[in-house]
Amino acid sequence: MIKGVLFDWGGVLHDDNGPIAGAASCLQQLSSQNIPWRIISNTTSKPPQYLLDKLDDMGVQADATQILTPITASQFWLRQQARRNPVEPIALFVADSARSSFQALSLLAPQAEKGARTVIIGDLAEGWNYQQINRALRLLTQQPTPHFIALGATRYWQAADGLRIDVGPIAAALEYASGIKPITLGKPSPAFFALALAQLGVSKEHVLIVGDDIESDIHGAQQCGLQTALVRTGKFQATDLQKPPAPDVVLDSVADLSDWLDAAH
Amino acid sequence: MIKGVLFDWGGVLHDDNGPIAGAASCLQQLSSQNIPWRIISNTTSKPPQYLLDKLDDMGVQADATQILTPITASQFWLRQQARRNPVEPIALFVADSARSSFQALSLLAPQAEKGARTVIIGDLAEGWNYQQINRALRLLTQQPTPHFIALGATRYWQAADGLRIDVGPIAAALEYASGIKPITLGKPSPAFFALALAQLGVSKEHVLIVGDDIESDIHGAQQCGLQTALVRTGKFQATDLQKPPAPDVVLDSVADLSDWLDAAH
Numbered sequence: 001m002i003k004g005v006l007f008d009w010g011g012v013l014h015d016d017n018g019p020i021a022g023a024a025s026c027l028q029q030l031s032s033q034n035i036p037w038r039i040i041s042n043t044t045s046k047p048p049q050y051l052l053d054k055l056d057d058m059g060v061q062a063d064a065t066q067i068l069t070p071i072t073a074s075q076f077w078l079r080q081q082a083r084r085n086p087v088e089p090i091a092l093f094v095a096d097s098a099r100s101s102f103q104a105l106s107l108l109a110p111q112a113e114k115g116a117r118t119v120i121i122g123d124l125a126e127g128w129n130y131q132q133i134n135r136a137l138r139l140l141t142q143q144p145t146p147h148f149i150a151l152g153a154t155r156y157w158q159a160a161d162g163l164r165i166d167v168g169p170i171a172a173a174l175e176y177a178s179g180i181k182p183i184t185l186g187k188p189s190p191a192f193f194a195l196a197l198a199q200l201g202v203s204k205e206h207v208l209i210v211g212d213d214i215e216s217d218i219h220g221a222q223q224c225g226l227q228t229a230l231v232r233t234g235k236f237q238a239t240d241l242q243k244p245p246a247p248d249v250v251l252d253s254v255a256d257l258s259d260w261l262d263a264a265h
Numbered sequence: 266m267i268k269g270v271l272f273d274w275g276g277v278l279h280d281d282n283g284p285i286a287g288a289a290s291c292l293q294q295l296s297s298q299n300i301p302w303r304i305i306s307n308t309t310s311k312p313p314q315y316l317l318d319k320l321d322d323m324g325v326q327a328d329a330t331q332i333l334t335p336i337t338a339s340q341f342w343l344r345q346q347a348r349r350n351p352v353e354p355i356a357l358f359v360a361d362s363a364r365s366s367f368q369a370l371s372l373l374a375p376q377a378e379k380g381a382r383t384v385i386i387g388d389l390a391e392g393w394n395y396q397q398i399n400r401a402l403r404l405l406t407q408q409p410t411p412h413f414i415a416l417g418a419t420r421y422w423q424a425a426d427g428l429r430i431d432v433g434p435i436a437a438a439l440e441y442a443s444g445i446k447p448i449t450l451g452k453p454s455p456a457f458f459a460l461a462l463a464q465l466g467v468s469k470e471h472v473l474i475v476g477d478d479i480e481s482d483i484h485g486a487q488q489c490g491l492q493t494a495l496v497r498t499g500k501f502q503a504t505d506l507q508k509p510p511a512p513d514v515v516l517d518s519v520a521d522l523s524d525w526l527d528a529a530h
Contacts, residue, residue: 113427129394133434138427155442162378162403169398169438176437177420177430 002227002261004202005030006068008187009041011212011234012254014054020233022255024058029258031061040068040196040209042186042216044098044122044151044167048072065199070151071101073185073195074120077149078105080198087118087147091139093132093170094122094151113138121174121182122151123167133173140178148174152186187213188220197224208261210254214240218247229257267492267526269467270295271333273452274306276477276499277519279319285498287520289323294523296326305333305461305474307451307481309363309387309416309432313337330464335416336366338450338460339385342414343370345463352383352412356404358397358435359387359416378403386439386447387416388432398438405443413439417451452478453485462489473526475519479505483512494522 007013013023030037039051039062048067055062064072071094078087088106092099108116116139124132140148150171156163171182185192197204204225211217212234221228222245230236230247231254241250249260272278278288295302304316304327313332320327329337336359343352353371357364373381381404389397405413415436421428436447450457462469469490476482477499486493487510495501495512496519506515514525 126395128398130391130430133393134427134429137421137430137434141428155444156402162399163406163442164399165395165402165438165442169402169442172441173430173434173438177428177434179420 001206001265002208003035003206004200004208005035005037005257006040006196006200006207006209006221006226007037007254008209008211008213008217008234009039009043009051011236012210012231013039015234019054019058020254022253024060026254026257027055027058027060027062035261036200036202038066038068038196038200040187040192042070042152042154044070045095047097047101068192068196068199070122070186070192071098073192074149074151075101075105076195076199077183077185077191078118081147085117085147089116090118090120091116091136091146092120092122093124093127093136094120095125095127098122098151108139111135114142115139116142116146117144118147118149120149120151121167121171123154124170125164128165128170133170136174137177140174140180145180148178148180148182150182150184150186153184153189154186187216188223190224193221193224193226197226208248210251210257212236214247219245222247229260266471266530267473268300268471269465269473270300270302270522271305271461271465271472271474271486271491272302272519273474273476273478273482273499274304274308274316276501277475277496278304280499284319284323285519287518289325291519291522292320292323292325292327300526301465301467303331303333303461303465305452305457307335307417307419309335310360312362312366333457333461333464335387335451335457336363338457339414339416340366340370341460341464342448342450342456343383346412350382350412354381355383355385356381356401356411357385357387358389358392358401359385360390360392363387363416373404376400379407381407381411382409383412383414385414385416386432386436388419389435390429393430393435398435401439402442405439405445410445413443413445413447415447415449415451418449418454419451452481453488455489458486458489458491462491473513475516475522477501479512484510487512494525 089108091108153168154166208227209221210229218228228247229249354373356373418433419431473492474486475494483493493512494514498518
């Protein structure tokens with residue numbers, strides 16, 4: 001019995017050409033059946049409002065609590081944690097586009113090298129240099145040991161001129177240097193899926209994730225005990241099904257989800 | 266039966282105040298007994314000639330083949346490897362002070378992003394930025410996969426203004442990003458000890474390492490099957506002996522080595 005659904009965004013609900021056919025009616029039908037859903041995406045370059053605007057264009061009403069990215073997840077995590085431990089001031093190593101999402105929190109001064117209760121590492125891109133990596137290390141190695149959050153574990157991305165490192169390698173460097181393991185908020189991290197489940201308010205055995213990425217969406221969610229649907233859109237490749245474990249269901253696209261849910265019930 | 270000896274340099278043979286008392290006569294006595302010895306040090310900021318000059322000041326005759334650092338080890342490793350596989354051109358990410366040691370080899374142009382058969386990562390310090398890390402990643406992810414050498418695994422060092430990352434974290438970032446595990450040449454890497462044994466020409470069970478660092482010198486060498494002597498000079502602390510495994514012998518200083526060797530024979 002599926003009581004809540006997590007959707008990947010890119011390649012599942014939307015791609016470079018616009019919405020995936022049937023995506024809007026799928027979301028609308030879930031809402032009309034009072035089945036809660038969330039969008040769970042690894043993007044840190046777009047604020048949640050960007051996805052809300054796209055949904056609005058599709059005729060889907062949603063609010064910011066329905067979008068879970070490493071950035072929104074980190075804010076949810078900080079609120080949870082703040083009930084037990086101080087989390088501020090926060091040292092932010094993120095791109096300017098992500099910085100505004102944290103403006104309600106008490107942030108450490110941009111060049112400060114001490115006093116952080118939380119260190120958040122994102123994709124600083126050109127901003128990463130020897131001085132900034134050292135600053136993150138110095139903040140992490142002070143007492144009391146601050147919380148250490150990595151906004152994802154992505155290894156690199158393909159720019160026009162070649163590969164560029166993403167947040168994962170910098171988090172790996174700082175983990176190696178400091179000896180402190182980061183809490184990774186981004187698929188396929190268990191901490192990220194756990195936050196999505198907490199936001200959904202449904203226990204894991206009743207939650208389905210719908211994704212196009214066999215590793216990050218499907219295998220990652222299986223590790224956390226979720227049910228899984230792989231769609232044949234986006235980055236799906238036939239070879240994705242060649243090695244176990246298989247998803248619970250493979251759908252041609254998100255358009256087939258409602259029928260499958262009805263049949264499964 | 267000890268047939269060859271490896272010495273750590275700093276804190277064992279020499280410290281900030283000059284030579285450790287008895288160090289010169291210890292080395293001279295080994296030479297007179299035809300027991301080969303090598304100095305095995307993790308420094309990459311000083312060329313081997315620096316240590317040779319210091320030894321000369323101490324009245325000890327030595328040549329460059331007796332100094333094994335990550336830099337000299339990488340050159341020995343490259344010569345070994347070149348018999349089977351092309352190793353040039355080499356992409357060097359090292360400080361200027363180390364660059365001259367590689368001048369006999371065919372080096373990739375400083376900004377080139379393809380064509381390396383070997384990528385060598387050292388302590389580039391201020392030279393590390395987003396562009397240089399991306400360049401290393403791009404070189405590592407081309408076909409054929411280049412050799413990947415890290416000149417040590419040190420996490421950081423203490424500068425006047427705080428901690429600064431060393432080669433280890435950058436190597437960890439590039440390993441995470443590329444999926445390629447580097448060959449680490451520096452204590453306590455097994456590949457580094459293996460090169461030291463090959464240079465010494467003595468089988469491991471007959472080799473003694475003399476060091477002041479319980480982790481890097483003693484435990485690292487034990488993993489490789491060497492005999493081990495911990496000296497109570499340099500960075501030695503009484504707490505070093507609180508957890509196993511213990512070294513084969515603990516000496517007040519290198520000055521006691523000859524007597525111990527004579528007694529052991």
